[in-house]
Amino acid sequence: MLIIRLFLIFAKIGAFSIGGGYAMLPFIQREIIDNNHYLNLKEFSDILAISQMTPGPIAINSATFVGYKIAGVLGSVAATLGIVLPSFIMIIIIASFFVKFYDKKEVKAAFSGIRPAVLGLLAAAAYSVTITNVIDLKSIFIFILSFGILFIKKMDPIIVLIISAVLGIILY
Amino acid sequence: MLFNLFYVFAKIGAFTLGGGYAMVPLIQSEVVDKRKWIDKEEFVDILAVAQSTPGALAINMATFIGYRKKGILGSIFATLGCVCPSFFSILIIAMFFTRFMNYKIVERAFCGIRPAVAALIAFSVFKIAKSSSIKSFYYIFTAAAFILVAFVKLDPILIIIISAVLGILILKIRGEKDADN
Structure with missing residues (x-):
């Protein structure tokens, strides 16, 4: 019944993570790491790095990977279907009416609350990943360097990950 | 047409690294410029x-565009x-990953990658803050969400629901004039 559980967990994550990509992080962390202990934060960081480096949406990639790690191929199918299904159904409903639902002022007002909150959720995820992964002088150095080149050079995240992998091989 | 929908989005899915917003220009060039399935405004x-529905941005757009072109079947394809x-x-990477991770050199590479992942996420907070035109007052929501999830360990789903309700309440209290922002 692990497969059904995985499907339900990822459907829940898919139903609430507005903004996609990293915005999904706090939800995955809550369900997969804190509540169910399927993975630890370090393993999940590795999965995120790989999801960033492989083609496709990060949310889908990490769902597929997490699903596989927990329950093999069937697990990855269940997790991927779970993460896709809620938005799929929602989009079809919206598209079939094609009411400009986001032009309604209540919807706009709700999003003026949700948008800043999502930012806070993301900050919380950044905080917990940072305290888990930035643990010694070398990792502080890599963290500051990565942040610096993202900030100043606006470099592609994939290049940043490649540079840091090389640094890891040299430093550790 | 169904096969075309599948093919175009498979191509987009296969060639965009990084996901999310990286896929938007590709979708636009395929669907609007090249194939003229939908016009610019749409x-x-x-x-x-x-953007305002949950889930991955690229998938949401694929579902929507598929539906506009060919109904439910189109959206599925x-x-x-x-x-x-x-x-x-x-799937292929995950299958080999555990074996791959046992190499010393890969392990060391990941020692370097982990702090960089933290930096990527931290940076995305900045980037979103800069681009999303959140009015200064609403940063209270950001601070509250951060504290409640990072330290009080509240469920993020609860935060989304509460902030949506508060957003609507603020509209009702302040009246209609702020509705556009």
Whole structure:
């Protein structure tokens, strides 16, 4: 019944993570790491790095990977279907009416609350990943360097990950 | 047409690294410029809906565009197209990953990658803050969400629901004039 559980967990994550990509992080962390202990934060960081480096949406990639790690191929199918299904159904409903639902002022007002909150959720995820992964002088150095080149050079995240992998091989 | 929908979105899914916003220009060039399936204005509308519904942005857009072109079946084909390439590439990587991780050199590379992942996420907070035109007052929501999730360990789902309700309450209290922002 692990497969059904995985499907339900990822459907829940898919139903609430507005903004996609990293915005999904706090939800995955809550369900997969804190509540169910399927993975630890370090393993999940590795999965995120790989999801960033492989083609496709990060949310889908990490769902597929997490699903596989927990329950093999069937697990990855269940997790991927779970993460896709809620938005799929929602989009079809919206598209079939094609009411400009986001032009309604209540919807706009709700999003003026949700948008800043999502930012806070993301900050919380950044905080917990940072305290888990930035643990010694070398990792502080890599963290500051990565942040610096993202900030100043606006470099592609994939290049940043490649540079840091090389640094890891040299430093550790 | 169904096959075309699958093919176009599979192509987009297979060639965009990084996901999310990296895929938007590709979708636009394929669907609006090259194939003229939808016009520019409609594309912007679809983008807005995809951003404000939960789930991955690219998948949401694929579902929507697929539905506009060919109904439910169209949306299924477009979504599957968008999902398939990453699903299979991840599956293959995941299958070999555990064995691969046992090499010393890979382990050391990941020691370097982990702090960089933290930096990527931290940076995305900055980037979103800069681009999302959140009015200064609403940063209270940001601070509260951060504290409640990072330290009080509240469920993020609860935060989304509460902030949506508060957003609507603020509209009702302040009256209609702020509704556009």
